[in-house]
Amino acid sequence: MSLVARHLEANGLPTVIMGCAKDIVEHCGVPRFVFSDFPLGNSAGKPFDVESQAATLELALRVLESAPGPRTTVQSPQRWNDDATWKVDYNNLEKMTPEDLAERRKEFEAVKATIKDMPGRT
Amino acid sequence: MTVAADHDVPVPYMQRTRDYYAALGFGAYRWAHCTDVPFTPLSKPLAQSRVALITTAAPYQPDKGDQGPGAKYNAAAKFYKVYADSTDSIPDLRISHVGYDRKHTTAEDPSTWFPLKQLQLAVKAGRIGALAPRFYGSPTNRSQRVTTESDAPELLRCCRGDGADVVLLVPS
Numbered sequence: 001m002s003l004v005a006r007h008l009e010a011n012g013l014p015t016v017i018m019g020c021a022k023d024i025v026e027h028c029g030v031p032r033f034v035f036s037d038f039p040l041g042n043s044a045g046k047p048f049d050v051e052s053q054a055a056t057l058e059l060a061l062r063v064l065e066s067a068p069g070p071r072t073t074v075q076s077p078q079r080w081n082d083d084a085t086w087k088v089d090y091n092n093l094e095k096m097t098p099e100d101l102a103e104r105r106k107e108f109e110a111v112k113a114t115i116k117d118m119p120g121r122t
Numbered sequence: 123m124t125v126a127a128d129h130d131v132p133v134p135y136m137q138r139t140r141d142y143y144a145a146l147g148f149g150a151y152r153w154a155h156c157t158d159v160p161f162t163p164l165s166k167p168l169a170q171s172r173v174a175l176i177t178t179a180a181p182y183q184p185d186k187g188d189q190g191p192g193a194k195y196n197a198a199a200k201f202y203k204v205y206a207d208s209t210d211s212i213p214d215l216r217i218s219h220v221g222y223d224r225k226h227t228t229a230e231d232p233s234t235w236f237p238l239k240q241l242q243l244a245v246k247a248g249r250i251g252a253l254a255p256r257f258y259g260s261p262t263n264r265s266q267r268v269t270t271e272s273d274a275p276e277l278l279r280c281c282r283g284d285g286a287d288v289v290l291l292v293p294s
Contacts (some may be wrong), residue, residue, distance in 0.1 A: 001293040003154055004260055007274035008289050010160035015289045022132040029159040037261030043292050047231040056239040064288055070159035086132040086226040091142040105146045114197040
C-alpha cells in the first residue's frame with residue numbers, strides 16, 4: 001500500500017495512508033501517514049465505535065490539508081486500551097512453545113503452496 | 123504525567139516478523155525501503171475535492187472457504203488484480219487473506235478497516251466535496267515488483283479515470 005501511495009503521489013495525486021504498522025510504513029517512506037496505535041486490522045478506528053472512526057478520518061483529512069512535506073506521520077491520540085499488553089503478543093517468539101512453532105510452520109507451508117498455485121501470481 | 127510501560131511503544135513488526143520467520147526456518151522478507159519520498163500539495167480545498175478510497179480488503183467469495191469474521195488466515199481468498207466497485211452502497215468485504223491481529227481484534231466491524239460510511243458522512247457534512255464513484259482494491263501479493271510495475275499504475279489509471287483529486291489508502 002505504501003508503494004501505491006508513493007506512485008500516486010509521484011504522479012500528481014495527494015495521498016494519505018491510515019495504518020497501524022508504523023515501522024513498516026515509515027521504513028518504506030510515504031507522503032502522509034496517520035498512525036493508529038491499534039492492533040493490525042483497525043486502521044480506520046475502533047470496532048463499533050463511530051466516534052473513534054469519525055475522529056480517525058477527520059485526522060487523516062487534516063493531515064491531507066496540513067502536512068508540510070513528505071514523511072509526515074501524525075499519531076492518533078486514541079488508545080486501544082489502558083494497559084497496552086496487546087502489543088506484546090503479535091508473532092512474539094517468547095510467547096510460543098515449540099509445539100506452537102511446529103503448527104505455525106505447517107500452516108505457513110500450506111499458505112505458500114496455495115499462493116504459488118494462484119492465477120496471476122508471478 | 124503518567125509514565126508509560128516499557129512495552130507501550132509502537133509494535134516493532136519488522137523485527138518480530140524477522141525473528142519469527144527465522145525461527146520457522148524461512149528466509150527474511152525485505153520490506154520496501156526508499157530514501158526519496160514524493161509529495162504533491164493539495165490543489166484545492168477538500169470541500170471541493172473528489173476523494174478516492176483504496177483498500178486491501180477482498181470481496182467475499184463464497185467458494186473460497188471461511189473468510190470470517192474471525193476466520194483463520196485464508197490465502198485462497200487473496201486477489202491478484204486491482205478491482206473496483208461502487209461507493210454508493212457498502213460492499214461485503216473481508217480481510218481473512220491478510221495478517222491482521224487475530225488475537226486482539228475480530229474483524230466483525232468492516233468500518234475499522236474500510237471507512238466508506240465515514241466518507242459518505244463527510245460528503246453529507248460538506249467536509250469533502252464528493253467521493254469517487256468507485257473504490258479500488260489493491261492486491262496484497264507480497265511482490266514489490268508486481269505492485270510497482272502493475273498494480274500501482276492500474277490504480278493510478280482508476281483514480282484518474284474517476285476524476286479523483288486526493289486518495290485515502292487504508293491497509294487492512
